[in-house]
Amino acid sequence: MSQPRLHLISFDLCPFVQRAVITLLEKGIPFERTYIDLANKPEWFLQLSPTGKVPVLQVDDATLFESSVIAEYLDEVYGPQLHPLDPLTKAQHRAWMEFSSATLGSLWSFYTAANTEGLENARKDVLGKIARLEAAVSNGPFFAGESISLVDAAFGPVFRYFPVLESLGESGWFDAAPKVHAWSTALLAHPSVVDAVQPGYSDKLKVFIKSKGGVLATRV
Numbered sequence: 001m002s003q004p005r006l007h008l009i010s011f012d013l014c015p016f017v018q019r020a021v022i023t024l025l026e027k028g029i030p031f032e033r034t035y036i037d038l039a040n041k042p043e044w045f046l047q048l049s050p051t052g053k054v055p056v057l058q059v060d061d062a063t064l065f066e067s068s069v070i071a072e073y074l075d076e077v078y079g080p081q082l083h084p085l086d087p088l089t090k091a092q093h094r095a096w097m098e099f100s101s102a103t104l105g106s107l108w109s110f111y112t113a114a115n116t117e118g119l120e121n122a123r124k125d126v127l128g129k130i131a132r133l134e135a136a137v138s139n140g141p142f143f144a145g146e147s148i149s150l151v152d153a154a155f156g157p158v159f160r161y162f163p164v165l166e167s168l169g170e171s172g173w174f175d176a177a178p179k180v181h182a183w184s185t186a187l188l189a190h191p192s193v194v195d196a197v198q199p200g201y202s203d204k205l206k207v208f209i210k211s212k213g214g215v216l217a218t219r220v
């Protein structure tokens with residue numbers, strides 16, 4: 001049976017898109033990729049996407065949306081399996097994937113904060129989440145040990161923000177979280193995580209932060 005045509009609709013800075021890309025790359029699945037401008041969404045995309053959000057994965061004529069659903073679909077259909085087999089452990093992994101989305105929300109609040117109070121509240125949120133992760137992560141190199149999992153595919157894009165924040169003078173994120181620091185270092189050097197974005201990602205993120213006009217914008 002021939003393989004379906006996979007077409008991923010992307011935005012170059014989107015961490016949720018990267019989750020899908022890392023999953024595709026880990027499995028060596030060929031796919032086509034179209035980048036759209038979220039500030040000017042094309043009509044064909046609005047017709048296709050019920051939420052108006054990326055990623056969208058077209059599987060032949062079928063449309064999938066929501067990055068976790070896309071990652072789990074790919075994991076069911078293509079090897080090697082990235083989710084654990086045991087149902088309880090798998091459910092825990094799904095919960096940590098959700099936690100990665102919450103962490104992305106806290107990071108967004110940080111780098112778009114309009115004033116110092118908002119910035120400090122968001123910093124506390126991010127640090128609180130890192131502390132939770134410190135208690136949950138394995139001794140490495142990946143979230144659950146030797147093998148990469150969908151939790152790693154979700155957190156690779158999260159960790160990508162920190163070097164950019166550090167370059168804007170915001171550091172110390174992992175001072176109390178050595179295991180998370182080691183995990184982040186391993187993921188940011190891992191080929192599928194590296195290749196999930198295009199060259200120039202950090203500069204584009206800085207331009208985006210500047211465009212938001214918040215506290216950090218003045219440092220770009």
Ligand SMILES: N[C@@H](CCC(=O)N[C@@H](CS)C(=O)NCC(=O)O)C(=O)O
Binds near residue numbers: 017053055065066
């Ligand atoms: N829960 C969604 C979130 C996706 C999401 O927020 N995508 C953002 C870009 S990173 C988006 O498309 N935003 C466009 C909009 O909200 O109009 C998922 O996991 O796929």
